[in-house]
Amino acid sequence: MEGLIHQIISGIATGGIYASVSLALVMIYQATHHINFAQGEMATFSTYITLTFINLGMPYWAAFFLAVAVSFAIGVTIERVLIRPMTNAPILSAVGVFVGLLLIINSLSGWFFDYTIKQFPSPFPDQALLGGYISGHQLGSTGVTLAVLTAVYLFFRHTSLGLAMRAAALNPVSSRLVGVRVGWMLALGWGLAAAIGSVAGCMVAPVVFLDPNMMAGILLYAFAGALLGGIDSPLGAVLGGFAVGVIENLGGAYIVGTELKLTLALVIIVSVLTVRPSGLMGRTVQSRV
Amino acid sequence: MPALLEAKGLHAAYGETRVLHGIDFVVEEGGVTALLGANGAGKTTTLRAICGMVRTQGDLILGGQAINGMATEDIVRLGVAHVPDGRGTFMELTVEENMKLGAYVRQNRAEVETDFDRMFGYFPRLKERFRQQAGTLSGGEQQMLAITRALLLRPRLLLLDEPSFGLAPLIVKEIFNIMRRIRDEEKVSILLVEQNASIALAFAEDAYLLETGRIVVSGKAADISKDESIRRSYLGY
Numbered sequence: 001m002e003g004l005i006h007q008i009i010s011g012i013a014t015g016g017i018y019a020s021v022s023l024a025l026v027m028i029y030q031a032t033h034h035i036n037f038a039q040g041e042m043a044t045f046s047t048y049i050t051l052t053f054i055n056l057g058m059p060y061w062a063a064f065f066l067a068v069a070v071s072f073a074i075g076v077t078i079e080r081v082l083i084r085p086m087t088n089a090p091i092l093s094a095v096g097v098f099v100g101l102l103l104i105i106n107s108l109s110g111w112f113f114d115y116t117i118k119q120f121p122s123p124f125p126d127q128a129l130l131g132g133y134i135s136g137h138q139l140g141s142t143g144v145t146l147a148v149l150t151a152v153y154l155f156f157r158h159t160s161l162g163l164a165m166r167a168a169a170l171n172p173v174s175s176r177l178v179g180v181r182v183g184w185m186l187a188l189g190w191g192l193a194a195a196i197g198s199v200a201g202c203m204v205a206p207v208v209f210l211d212p213n214m215m216a217g218i219l220l221y222a223f224a225g226a227l228l229g230g231i232d233s234p235l236g237a238v239l240g241g242f243a244v245g246v247i248e249n250l251g252g253a254y255i256v257g258t259e260l261k262l263t264l265a266l267v268i269i270v271s272v273l274t275v276r277p278s279g280l281m282g283r284t285v286q287s288r289v
Numbered sequence: 290m291p292a293l294l295e296a297k298g299l300h301a302a303y304g305e306t307r308v309l310h311g312i313d314f315v316v317e318e319g320g321v322t323a324l325l326g327a328n329g330a331g332k333t334t335t336l337r338a339i340c341g342m343v344r345t346q347g348d349l350i351l352g353g354q355a356i357n358g359m360a361t362e363d364i365v366r367l368g369v370a371h372v373p374d375g376r377g378t379f380m381e382l383t384v385e386e387n388m389k390l391g392a393y394v395r396q397n398r399a400e401v402e403t404d405f406d407r408m409f410g411y412f413p414r415l416k417e418r419f420r421q422q423a424g425t426l427s428g429g430e431q432q433m434l435a436i437t438r439a440l441l442l443r444p445r446l447l448l449l450d451e452p453s454f455g456l457a458p459l460i461v462k463e464i465f466n467i468m469r470r471i472r473d474e475e476k477v478s479i480l481l482v483e484q485n486a487s488i489a490l491a492f493a494e495d496a497y498l499l500e501t502g503r504i505v506v507s508g509k510a511a512d513i514s515k516d517e518s519i520r521r522s523y524l525g526y
Contacts (some may be wrong), residue, residue, distance in 0.1 A: 160389065160393065163382075163386055163389060163390060163393075164390070164393055166382070167379055167382065167386075167390050170379055170380075170381050170382070171377070171379050171380075173342075173373070173377065174373070174377035174378070174379060175390070176342075176360075176361040176362050176365070177340065177361065177365060177370075177371045177373060177377060178365065178390045178391055178393050178394070178438065178442065179362050179365040179366050179393055179394035179442070180362065180390070180393055181362050182362075
């Protein structure tokens with residue numbers, strides 16, 4: 001019993017990371033109807049940036065927030081330079097660009113920061129809490145994740161800019177007609193997704209260690225979470241991310257073993273796509289023919 | 290009266306397909322101008338051309354400023370509100386959010402709040418539906434919401450694309466009655482596109498008749514509606 005509770009709690013902690021990346025994927029998907037395959041590599045790159053700032057002698061949180069800001073700028077730049085020209089391109093060209101972006105950023109990480117596995121510091125105390133059920137880092141990173149998700153929710157629900165960003169994703173033509181600068185809203189969305197990814201990278205790196213392929217598996221779990229919750233529902237994606245974290249941990253501990261854990265993500269992806277393609281909370285799009 | 294909007298030799302095309310072949314028209318300050326014509330005449334394209342939504346050639350002058358070639362967002366910020374073909378409702382958002390988007394470019398929040406109340410004066414139904422998802426509104430209510438969204442910009446020029454489209458005659462009558470109040474109270478000039486010529490000519494002061502991308506008749510709305518030959522050959526009533 002104790003083992004089960006322990007597994008669930010640590011599942012929620014990693015689920016928070018998946019939830020953040022799922023949310024970043026869904027944000028880009030809603031605006032462009034493409035999956036950003038490079039989302040994970042962008043987060044890894046951001047994590048390296050944080051580590052670089054820390055190695056330069058900055059305090060952890062200063063490095064953390066500065067890297068978030070830099071990641072935001074990188075996200076905006078990628079949208080402006082690479083994605084914007086693809087607006088009216090056929091879907092395969094767009095997929096090609098995303099895969100290319102993945103390889104480019106992955107190689108840049110390796111080139112700038114080399115391929116050796118690095119330790120990444122946690123800002124939270126290294127001690128077991130709540131009677132040994134949860135580590136300081138697990139509790140801290142879950143708190144940070146929840147804070148980010150809440151902030152993103154409040155931004156989109158209660159600010160005029162957040163509303164304009166949602167409108168631009170839902171109906172670009174009408175958005176222009178009320179004066180929304182749609183192109184910039186998409187760029188801001190990329191910036192925000194990159195910033196969220198930066199936080200997720202920094203929260204997961206102390207657990208899985210930092211190397212250029214750190215986020216590859218995580219992106220797969222996050223994608224499974226986004227699909228499970230519904231690829232067009234931000235709330236669904238977040239809940240899906242948490243659910244996948246718990247499923248992964250329990251499945252790994254009791255069913256398939258740790259070596260086959262990643263298979264669970266693929267099982268979830270395939271099952272959702274065959275049984276309920278719109279996900280648990282997504283909309284089923286019906287069109288008249 | 291000075292012209293608020295003036296088009297000279299306006300051409301428009303979708304890719305290779307040319308739709309407008311050099312049309313001239315003016316929208317008087319404070320007046321209602323109707324643009325009539327059959328399906329495919331280029332009425333909707335004319336409105337899109339004014340808003341920079343299609344590629345154009347020729348001159349478009351709004352209050353003395355050339356606006357051709359400008360981005361849609363910038364033209365809107367000069368005070369041009371467009372109720373587009375199909376109403377352009379944000380279906381997934383609430384009535385409240387649709388209205389907030391209408392006022393998106395305005396800075397003075399207090400003024401927007403009082404404008405919300407004035408809009409509820411015109412369309413009380415929107416107040417009842419304020420928190421409801423816009424996609425659940427009836428056709429008439431969506432048209433009211435579209436007009437409200439456009440007015441919340443506090444526009445100088447309001448472009449209305451077929452407000453009667455797909456609505457029951459009684460609802461159309463109700464909407465045009467309210468439009469008369471709006472014209473008198475909001476100090477806005479209106480360019481109205483309609484297939485329903487009789488209702489449009491009763492509402493407008495000036496009218497233009499488009500046929501396959503060219504203006505074939507122009508004049509006072511009252512004169513056109515009295516001219517039997519124009520009515521028979523172009524307007525069909």
